[in-house]
Amino acid sequence: NAGVTQTPKFRILKIGQSMTLQCAQDMNHNYMYWYRQDPGMGLKLIYYSVGAGITDKGEVPNGYNVSRSTTEDFPLRLELAAPSQTSVYFCASGDNRGGTDTQYFGPGTRLTVL
Amino acid sequence: AQSVTQPDIHITVSEGASLELRCNYSYGATPYLFWYVQSPGQGLQLLLKYFSGDTLVQGIKGFEAEFKRSQSSFNLRKPSVHWSDAAEYFCAVGLTFGNEKLTFGTGTRLTIIP
Numbered sequence: 001n002a003g004v005t006q007t008p009k010f011r012i013l014k015i016g017q018s019m020t021l022q023c024a025q026d027m028n029h030n031y032m033y034w035y036r037q038d039p040g041m042g043l044k045l046i047y048y049s050v051g052a053g054i055t056d057k058g059e060v061p062n063g064y065n066v067s068r069s070t071t072e073d074f075p076l077r078l079e080l081a082a083p084s085q086t087s088v089y090f091c092a093s094g095d096n097r098g099g100t101d102t103q104y105f106g107p108g109t110r111l112t113v114l
Numbered sequence: 115a116q117s118v119t120q121p122d123i124h125i126t127v128s129e130g131a132s133l134e135l136r137c138n139y140s141y142g143a144t145p146y147l148f149w150y151v152q153s154p155g156q157g158l159q160l161l162l163k164y165f166s167g168d169t170l171v172q173g174i175k176g177f178e179a180e181f182k183r184s185q186s187s188f189n190l191r192k193p194s195v196h197w198s199d200a201a202e203y204f205c206a207v208g209l210t211f212g213n214e215k216l217t218f219g220t221g222t223r224l225t226i227i228p
Contacts, residue, residue, distance in 0.1 A: 105157030
């Protein structure tokens with residue numbers, strides 16, 4: 001199993017540009033998450049999904065959009081990039097069926113908006 | 115809303131010395147508690163978790179944590195640290211069993227000196 005994969009690893013955007021951060025998992029987990037991590041801060045939840053077709057806002061959803069058309073994929077969309085969105089983005093997946101209750105994290109995408 | 119406090123931003127210990135990282139939470143009921151570790155440039159990895167039962171929890175890499183309800187704490191300990199333990203450590207709290215939203219602390223950076 002590859003686990004949770006994220007692409008790209010690094011990206012520089014100009015203000016106003018848009019992009020999609022890709023996240024995929026091959027563990028058949030029903031839960032998926034997007035977090036952002038700013039220096040000196042913990043992880044903040046942006047959006048999460050409890051299954052295909054179901055998404056919900058987290059703590060800091062403004063400026064982002066998500067979709068979940070399949071169990072495996074959970075892309076994060078930035079429509080109009082702003083400097084405040086410079087951060088490291090982590091995708092995670094998990095599944096509480098059968099007592100599995102751990103979130104598994106991808107390696108992250110470092111995004112800079114200039 | 116629940117919150118997590120990690121009072122120590124940065125801790126330095128000598129290799130072979132014991133370690134204790136502090137975590138305090140604020141929540142009306144018994145939360146679900148987690149410790150994650152993040153090595154430089156990597157995603158987060160679960161060290162251990164507490165849901166119920168024995169208040170002393172054993173994790174991977176020789177770590178343990180003790181849940182103390184009276185102190186609203188879930189401190190992480192290791193009797194003898196290794197240079198490879200240098201990383202950022204995050205405490206997190208969840209409200210429901212399994213993979214609902216987690217709230218993370220701001221992290222403690224651990225430096226190991228020879």
